[in-house]
Amino acid sequence: GQQVMQIPQYQHVQEGEDFTTYCNSSTTLSNIQWYKQRPGGHPVFLIQLVKSGEVKKQKRLTFQFGEAKKNSSLHITATQTTDVGTYFCAVYNFNKFYFGSGTKLNVKP
Amino acid sequence: DAGVTQSPTHLIKTRGQQVTLRCSPISGHKSVSWYQQVLGQGPQFIFQYYEKEERGRGNFPDRFSARQFPNYSSELNVNALLLGDSALYLCASSRYASGGSPYEQYFGPGTRLTVT
Numbered sequence: 587g588q589q590v591m592q593i594p595q596y597q598h599v600q601e602g603e604d605f606t607t608y609c610n611s612s613t614t615l616s617n618i619q620w621y622k623q624r625p626g627g628h629p630v631f632l633i634q635l636v637k638s639g640e641v642k643k644q645k646r647l648t649f650q651f652g653e654a655k656k657n658s659s660l661h662i663t664a665t666q667t668t669d670v671g672t673y674f675c676a677v678y679n680f681n682k683f684y685f686g687s688g689t690k691l692n693v694k695p
Numbered sequence: 696d697a698g699v700t701q702s703p704t705h706l707i708k709t710r711g712q713q714v715t716l717r718c719s720p721i722s723g724h725k726s727v728s729w730y731q732q733v734l735g736q737g738p739q740f741i742f743q744y745y746e747k748e749e750r751g752r753g754n755f756p757d758r759f760s761a762r763q764f765p766n767y768s769s770e771l772n773v774n775a776l777l778l779g780d781s782a783l784y785l786c787a788s789s790r791y792a793s794g795g796s797p798y799e800q801y802f803g804p805g806t807r808l809t810v811t
Contacts, residue, residue, distance in 0.1 A: 592737075617797065619797070619799065619800075627804075628785060628802040628803065628804055628805055629738065629785070629787075629800075629802045630802070631799040631800060631801065634797075634799060674737050674738070676737075678797040680751070681743055681750045681751030682740050682743070682751045682752075682753060683728065683730075683738075683740045683743075683751075683797075683800070684740065685730075685737035685738045685739070685740070686737055687736060687737050688736075688737050
């Protein structure tokens with residue numbers, strides 16, 4: 587089945603530092619979604635990307651879809667303690683969702 | 696508007712028993728998906744249902760089954776429970792994904808299942 591590899595597994599940053607998580611696939615993706623899961627919570631939808639080279643921004647969050655549609659990234663500028671959580675990428679293919687293993691972000695105040 | 700609701704929130708079962716988990720989607724959403732999330736891992740896709748029909752199935756044994764009702768609510772059944780079935784079971788609703796680009800999923804709070 588479709589696999590997406592997500593790196594890094596963990597990231598510890600000082601508040602105000604930037605953060606990036608990457609999602610990679612060996613095959614071309616038709617779409618990619620990003621979710622955030624707070625500790626003890628459930629995944630919350632952030633964004634969906636479908637076009638090659640697509641870049642979308644949500645305040646301090648920037649999402650990119652690679653030109654070859656085989657990778658994607660989520661970048662957070664000037665992290666805040668409210669950014670703490672695990673960020674997942676997810677791919678939908680042939681009526682199935684495939685989630686990455688997630689990047690757990692810890693922000694020190 | 697109410698979000699996705701799931702019941703029960705917590706459940707403790709013994710190996711070999713059977714369990715039924717319930718999910719009510721957001722009003723107007725006709726698709727429900729089920730996921731298993733083990734601590735420290737990403738959600739693993741189990742099923743997707745739309746209009747009472749199974750549209751997608753993940754790599755889970757036949758002990759796992761589900762159904763969707765006319766009001767779009769759904770049940771997940773797991774038979775012959777194993778210790779390894781202990782996990783957070785998440786339900787997500789969405790407008791239907793037609794096989795191309797999906798719509799965003801809205802997750803419920805989950806049911807924490809512990810098998811002893």
